[in-house]
Amino acid sequence: MPGTTLxxxxxxxxxxxxxxxxxxxxxxxPVVPVVVWAPEEExxxxxxxxxxxxxxxxxxxxxxxxxxxGSRLVLRxxxxxxxxxxxxxxxxxxxxxxxxxxxxxxxARDAAVKEALRADGLVAGSANAALLVEPWTIATRAGAPFxxxxxxxxxxxxxxxxxxxxxxxxxxxxxxAWPVSLPLDALALDPTIDWxxxxxxxxxxxxxxxxxxxxxxxxxxxxxxxxxxxRPDVDGTTRLSPHLHHGEIGPxxxxxxxxxxxxxxxxxxxxxxxxxxxGWREFSYHLLYHVPRxxxxxxxxxxxxxxxxxxxxxxVAWQRGRTGYPIVDAGMxxxxxxxxxxxxxxxxxxxxxxxxxxxxxxxxxxxxxDTLVDADLAANTQGWQWTAGCGADAAPYFRVFNPVLxxxxxxxxxxxxxxxxxxxxxLDASRIHAPWEAPAADLRAAGVELGAxxxxxxxxxxxxxxxxxxxxxxxxxPG
Numbered sequence: 001m002p003g004t005t006l007x008x009x010x011x012x013x014x015x016x017x018x019x020x021x022x023x024x025x026x027x028x029x030p031v032v033p034v035v036v037w038a039p040e041e042e043x044x045x046x047x048x049x050x051x052x053x054x055x056x057x058x059x060x061x062x063x064x065x066x067x068x069x070g071s072r073l074v075l076r077x078x079x080x081x082x083x084x085x086x087x088x089x090x091x092x093x094x095x096x097x098x099x100x101x102x103x104x105x106x107x108a109r110d111a112a113v114k115e116a117l118r119a120d121g122l123v124a125g126s127a128n129a130a131l132l133v134e135p136w137t138i139a140t141r142a143g144a145p146f147x148x149x150x151x152x153x154x155x156x157x158x159x160x161x162x163x164x165x166x167x168x169x170x171x172x173x174x175x176x177a178w179p180v181s182l183p184l185d186a187l188a189l190d191p192t193i194d195w196x197x198x199x200x201x202x203x204x205x206x207x208x209x210x211x212x213x214x215x216x217x218x219x220x221x222x223x224x225x226x227x228x229x230x231r232p233d234v235d236g237t238t239r240l241s242p243h244l245h246h247g248e249i250g251p252x253x254x255x256x257x258x259x260x261x262x263x264x265x266x267x268x269x270x271x272x273x274x275x276x277x278x279g280w281r282e283f284s285y286h287l288l289y290h291v292p293r294x295x296x297x298x299x300x301x302x303x304x305x306x307x308x309x310x311x312x313x314x315x316v317a318w319q320r321g322r323t324g325y326p327i328v329d330a331g332m333x334x335x336x337x338x339x340x341x342x343x344x345x346x347x348x349x350x351x352x353x354x355x356x357x358x359x360x361x362x363x364x365x366x367x368x369x370d371t372l373v374d375a376d377l378a379a380n381t382q383g384w385q386w387t388a389g390c391g392a393d394a395a396p397y398f399r400v401f402n403p404v405l406x407x408x409x410x411x412x413x414x415x416x417x418x419x420x421x422x423x424x425x426x427l428d429a430s431r432i433h434a435p436w437e438a439p440a441a442d443l444r445a446a447g448v449e450l451g452a453x454x455x456x457x458x459x460x461x462x463x464x465x466x467x468x469x470x471x472x473x474x475x476x477x478p479g
Contacts (some may be wrong), residue, residue, distance in 0.1 A: 002029030003094030004175055006087055008080075009035050010106075012099040012129045012247035013062045014207040015069070017165030019127035020097040021172075030175035032091055033066060035059060037187045038078025043105030045295065045377050048370030050339040051245075053196050054205050056189035058246050061206025063184070071172040074181040081113050088122060090179045096122055099129035099247070102285050103377045104292035132162045132251050132282055135289035145290035147299075147392040152286060153279040161259070162252045198337035203242065203373060210243035214254065217274075218261045225270035232331075232342035233416040238274065239340070241374035244281070251278050284382035287392050295381045296362060298390035302475045306390075309358040317458050318353050319367055321421070324450075324457035326433055327407035328352045330420035337420070339373035344410055350387040351401035356464040358471060361388040389472065398472070400465045407433035423447075423454050 005024040012018055024031045039046035047055065063073040076083040084096055096117050101110065110126065117124035128134055138155050139145065146152035190196075204212065217238045221228075228236030243249045255275060262271045291299055298304055317323050321332035331345035341349070353364045361384040368384075369375045385391025389399070411417060414432035418425040424432055426446030431438040435448060436457060443450065450456050 002027055004030040004032055004091045005095040005097060006084065006091070006093045007031060007033045008084060008096055008098040009033055009062075009073075010098065010247075011101060011245065012250075013058045014210070014248050014250070015062075015065055015168035016207070017129065017250045017253050018099065018168075019129050019166070020099045021169065022166050023097050023125070023127060024095070025169055025172070027095060029094075029173060030091070031071065031172045032074055032087065032093070032175060032179065033062075033071060033172075034074040034076060034084070034087055036076050036078050036080045036083045037189075038080045038083075041078060041080060041105065041109050042103070045103065045105070045369065048372075048375055049191060050199065050371050050373045051375045052189040053191060053199055053339070054203070054242055054246060054373045056184065056187070057205035058248060059184055059187075059189075061208065061248075065168075065207060066172070069169065069171050070174055072174075072178055072181065074179055075184060075187065076182060077187075080109065081116055084113065084117065085120065087179055088117075088120070091175055094123060096124050098126050100126045101130070102135060102289050104288075104295075107289075107292075129247060129250055131285055132156060132255065132278065133159060135286045138286065146283070146286060149280065149283050149393045152283050153276060156279060156282060162255055164256060165250060165253045199339045199373065202338040202340070205242070205246070205248070207248045210240065210249035213238070213240055213243060214249060214257055218257060218266070222258065222261055222270055222274065223267045226267070226273045227270075229273070230344045230410050232334075232345050233411050233413065233419075237343060238277070241376070241379075242340070242372075245374045245376045245379075251281070254278060280382075281376075281379060283393075284376075284378035287382055288378040294385065294391070295365070295377055298388070299385055299392055300390045303388070303390035306360075306475050307358075307471050308360045311357055311359060314357045314458055315353075315359055315363060317455070318349070318357060318359075322455045323352065323459075324436075324455045325352065325403040325407075325461070326417045326421050326424055326435065327403050327411060330411075330417045333420040335368075335371050339371060341368075341372070342416075344406075345416075346383060347387060348401050348403055348406045350384060351399075352403055354384075354388045355400045355468040355472075356403075356459050356461060358464070358468060361385065361390070398469060400468055402461060402465075404434045404461070421454070 005027050007020050007024045015021065066073050114124045133156055221236060224236065228234055258271050258274060262268050288294060318332060321329035323329055328349050331341055331349045335341040350364055353359050354361050365380055365384045368380055382391060414429040417432050424435060427435060427438060427448065431442060435454065436450060448454055
């Protein structure tokens with residue numbers, strides 16, 4: 001009888017479309033799924049509080065799904081190599097299989113693990129569960145990595161549709177005796193204080209929750225996606241990002257589900273736009289893989305000399321949603337309450353931090369890393385460098401989002417602001433995005449006292465824009 005195979009799970013917490021699990025099944029013999037909690041091996045980017053909250057629930061859901069198929073999830077603490085070696089000895093495993101990750105620290109760790117396990121005489125190998133294409137398979141005509149999205153995405157599309165996703169196994173062969181597993185609570189992923197009520201009310205982590213959300217996308221969001229995706233006041237985006245990050249659903253599954261919907265009559269234009277958002281995710285991983293220094297350093301090296309401000313009070317005002325700009329404050333409070341932030345508002349709040357407050361984009365990236373349930377190193381890095389103007393395919397340095405105009409355009413009735421900044425709920429839509437412009441009588445009628453019930457502006461946007469353009473000109477390219 002074939003020997004036992006360990007399947008080492010990380011950002012692939014699903015049973016369907018899981019290449020490592022499929023490969024283990026094809027080997028025959030018992031399969032032991034294992035998760036090793038080793039945050040110290042993540043370099044500068046150990047999972048933040050919101051990610052840990054999600055992971056706890058995702059692991060619980062995966063364990064239940066495995067038990068329904070006659071299997072179990074084995075939990076261990078790191079170091080990873082020591083844990084895998086110990087499990088291999090306990091189970092008599094002949095192979096360890098996993099799905100690849102692409103963050104710099106993970107690549108280095110995985111390479112060392114593979115080399116050591118093979119030296120031990122074990123079969124050790126990895127597969128792609130997280131991306132449509134591997135970062136090293138797409139290149140410019142000159143053989144270099146892409147740094148502009150549109151030609152990158154054209155190259156991905158030219159490669160053809162990704163493989164059809166594999167279904168979840170009906171059963172998994174089990175060992176004669178299961179190795180000891182830590183209880184989930186022993187990993188201490190959950191917060192020790194009760195700050196997560198908003199997350200609990202908003203999300204359903206796990207593979208089943210991911211497919212419920214995908215069904216909602218296909219049935220109620222896809223047709224209007226192109227027109228509504230920039231509106232934070234409506235349910236117009238996929239909200240699949242945390243499920244994709246934790247691997248509860250894979251991009252191949254989303255791709256083929258959307259393609260099937262189009263074949264059944266869904267809007268091809270909206271589907272094209274939605275799949276392009278998967279493309280931006282792919283592009284972010286392409287960049288991170290080829291330029292691994294970017295989570296901490298600007299891709300465009302001249303930006304290392306940018307004259308950032310030192311403003312601890314401004315940073316705290318931004319983090320807590322107390323800048324005096326309603327669309328910015330609504331976004332930062334949505335992030336704090338729900339662990340997620342609408343993509344259009346991500347751009348608005350990021351622009352405000354780096355251009356209105358002139359604070360380093362790394363500060364924003366760190367805050368998002370701790371507070372987002374979809375905190376993804378590739379996407380987080382690319383998003384912040386794009387806004388700061390220092391990354392690949394970046395926004396031009398002179399683009400400074402006006403928070404008032406952005407609010408009026410994308411939250412025209414003020415519903416988004418009213419939801420997350422309730423102290424302004426009594427203001428008319430014409431005033432709610434710039435309450436300092438409202439007549440005193442209107443403010444009194446709405447129960448708003450600037451500087452008391454709602455903070456005054458931490459900066460004047462017009463003055464801040466002038467300051468940002470002067471600073472950005474110092475590092476702009478000649479001509």
